Amino acid sequence: MGDIKTFSSVEKSILGVTNVRKHENIESNGIIINVKNRRVYFKNKEIILATQEYLLLLYFIKNKNEVLTRDEILEGAWVNGFVGDRTIDAHRCHLNRKLGATFIETKRGFGYQWVEK
Numbered sequence: 001m002g003d004i005k006t007f008s009s010v011e012k013s014i015l016g017v018t019n020v021r022k023h024e025n026i027e028s029n030g031i032i033i034n035v036k037n038r039r040v041y042f043k044n045k046e047i048i049l050a051t052q053e054y055l056l057l058l059y060f061i062k063n064k065n066e067v068l069t070r071d072e073i074l075e076g077a078w079v080n081g082f083v084g085d086r087t088i089d090a091h092r093c094h095l096n097r098k099l100g101a102t103f104i105e106t107k108r109g110f111g112y113q114w115v116e117k
Contacts, residue, residue, distance in 0.1 A: 010079055011035075014059050028061045029103055029117050047098050052079060056091050060104055060114035069111040088112070 015035065026033045032041045038054065040047045049057065059077035060068070068076075070088055092104045092112060105113050 010055055010077060011058065014055065014062055014077060016062075026058070026061055028064055028114070029101070031057075031061070031099065031103075033058060033061065042099055049095070049098065052081075053091055053095050053098070055079065057095055060112070064114040064116050067107050067110045067113045073112065 024034065024036055026035060030042060031047075033039075034041070035058075040049055040054065040057065055077045056073070059073065063076075073088055074083060089106075092106075096102050096104055103114055103117070105115050107113050
């Protein structure tokens, strides 16, 4: 992966801005991400996410309805650290479980997709 990636640099890259604070909310499927405060809400309830889960959710929503490969996800949404074969699967499952819905679907042989419902 080359350069060391920090949470802030990955977040800015996903949002495509140099100043993350300019954005207030990003919404999809009833999920509201308050980027300024880095909080996630679904069905009027705050969802507590780990750092990597937050970045993954943000990345999927910003690329909704696109099939993303593992390499694209690792390049676009991952803070440095160990990544095993099943790491993305585990994070996807955790996100779906915390949200209580399946918004991130596996596209066998291709990758993963955030599905706008």
